Amino acid sequence: MLEGMLEAIEKLLALQDKDQRLRSLRQELQAIPSDIATKEKLIADSASRLEQARTRAKMIEVEKKTLQVEASSKRDQIARYKTQQMQTRKNEEFTALAHEIAGAEKVVSGIEDKELALMEEAESLRPQIAIAEKTYAEEKARYDGQISVLREKSTNIQSRIAELEAIRPAATEGIDEDLLERYERLFKNKNAHAIVALEHEVCMGCHMKVTSQTGLELRANKTIVSCPQCGRILHLPA
Ligand SMILES: [Zn+2]
Structure with a gap:
């Protein structure tokens, strides 16, 4: 009886050792998908920061073109007013046209200010985009590396679990x-x-x-x- 009891205890201890290893491997395995998701999210965030900077740069180009069209149509208007001014013999009309011209010139000058501000923004955006590109490339390489390590770890843990599960029945024998x-x-x-x-x-x-x-x-x-x-x-x- 004495020997049998000690043997039973020893078997339980050996079984528990395997079960504890299985349990911690399963817990480790379970944590991997969310670890991978976290790193994928970091890559996506980095890509999105780069994309935002690029999108803003594109928008600036579009805004600049719109302003150029606006300015050009205002300048045409000014030219028309000036032609009319030269053709008129009425003082009142001449003054009214001068007034229109001044107003249109003010609009053109406002547009030019906006264009300048956009050009300055584009200028400051250029290094930002370069930094975002570099950061994205670095972060993607780093996190992709970590993700492939996690995937490899997952595969290894799964085969370790399979091994332990395969030998577990033998460890319960005689209990x-x-x-x-x-x-x-x-x-x-x-x-x-x-x-x-x-x-x-x-x-x-x-x-x-x-x-x-x-x-x-x-x-x-x-x-x-x-x-x-x-x-x-x-x-x-x-
Ligand atoms: Zn107790």
């Missing part, structure tokens, strides 16, 4: 069915620590001191002893 069920329930509910050591009469699962009776029962090696506080299976430290 009493009820005990195995109890272990599995505890593993699931007690944060992957179903079987824990009793050290200086303290349960290493819940860190509570057990009664001397529990300690004695455990040292007798005759039955599976559970912690009265947390229900975990106890074993003596190796």
Whole structure:
């Protein structure tokens, strides 16, 4: 009986070791897709910053062309007014046209100011675009590298999990069915620590001191002893 009990404890410990490794591998694997998504988002954000700067530069060109058309049509108008001015013999009409010309010239000058402001903006945008291009290229290379490392890690973890899953049934062999069920329930509910050591009469699962009776029962090696506080299976430290 003594030997059988120790053997059962040893088997449970070996099984728990595998199950804990499986659990942490599964957790690691589960975290990878969101890690990849985060990095993909960073690449997209960087691309979008570059795209915004490029779009603004394109918009400036469009605005400049619109202003040029406006200015040119105003200048044509001014030329027409001046022709009319030369042709008229009426003083009033001449003055009225002079007034129109002055107004149109003011509009042209306003348009020219806007054009200048746009040209200045385009000028300052050029280095910004260059920086955004460089940043995007660097960030994309960096995050793409990290993503491929994560993908490789994912593949490796999956095959490690498959290996452990394949050898797990053998690790349960010879363990009493009820005990195995109890272990599995505890593993699931007690944060992957179903079987824990009793050290200086303290349960290493819940860190509570057990009664001397529990300690004695455990040292007798005759039955599976559970912690009265947390229900975990106890074993003596190796
Ligand atoms: Zn306990």
